[in-house]
Amino acid sequence: MDLGLQDRTVFVAGASSGLGLAAATALAREGCKVAICSRSAPRLADAREEIMRAAGVAPERVAVVRCNVVDEDQIKAAIAQTVDRFGGLHILLTNAGGPPTGLIDDFDAQGWRSGLELNLVSTINLCRHALPELRAAARKDGHARIVMVTSIAAKQPIQTLYLSNTARAGVQGFAKTLSEEVGADGITVNTILPGFTRTARLKHLVEDIQARTGKTAAEVEAGWAADAALRRLGEPAEFAATVAFLASRPAAYITGVALPVDGGYSKHVF
Template structure:
């Protein structure tokens, strides 16, 4: 299927590794020009080189930006520089690292505030900065504009040790649904995508944390995660990215306001 994103311009946050980088690869492979950001200039530049290498696209079509999504000014600058560099914006993918694990007595109020900044406020600010450009893209002769927010399966079913993730993702889900109503008449789709257990640095860190607190070997922890999925395995980032590429594409122009799990059947709800 031609996704209809050839030549489109996408901004993907948190893309020096893991899910964000995989989404950048998937979109670049479909012919989009991609701006990617993360906090660390060296890492994001290396990621841009890798995206170009893996896809065989011209390196000029991958624009790396150093941007901490918790900093309002960084976000504004990154979006403006993307639009100046490529000439507009059609697709916004919001993302950042995950907050630390912990139970209620482990987490200070400062840690709570940092997580809300990292996973909720950053999403809101990325949308605020991108909106004028997305509105212009949706009003153009060949209209197309979409927002996809990376959250977590913890938004659907809270995971006991991940208070910060559970609470902040729920906020993003509410924000996304509200935004989809307001932006629908302008032709801008807004969806969230909920990764299940997927092989990235973040998952390695979670497994190591659980292993150190429970004394269970990492292999057993991973086997337990896989066992709870209908597909009985952990996902690869490319599998997540394929679903993301569809959701931001023109082929998904009638899909909005949804929370789309890519979790191998981890969610046990009927709908």
């Protein structure tokens, strides 16, 4: 299938590793011009090399934009830089690192605020500042997409991930509301809810559970795998393929959807 992504311009937040990097690579492979964002210039430089190598694309097709997504001014500047570089913006992928783990007594008010800033407020601000460009792309090319990374924790809370469970559910509400408003402009808005997928974040979660329970890493991973219908963990490329489809031209009539990519981990009928 032709995804219609040739020369589309993309901003991928949280893209120096893991799910964001995999998504940026898949989109570059499909012909997009990709701006990757994270807090670290050296990690971005490595990610850019990795995308160019894995997707087989020229240096001018991958831009790095240093930006901490909890800072609204940095978001504004990063979107402006992307538009200056590529001449517009068709696709926004919102993403950031995962928040700290913990139980109810582990966070004070500032801890809660920081978690919500990282995963909820950053998403809202990325969308707010990208929207004028996305509206322009929808008018000009009839192709504008927002895809948000949340977590299966939005549907099925995970006990030590209070901050994530709470922030992601907020993002789901925001996404559905936004999809209603910008549908008339021709912009689709969808969320992807990854299950347990092999990234640096997952390694960190494994170590956290090992410290809490004394289990081995293999036991922790086997427990998650056993809970998924497919009896295994996910790969970043599997998540990335879903991003590429939701960002594509053929996905034009899909909006307001919350799509788990979790190997059947969540047990909801709808």
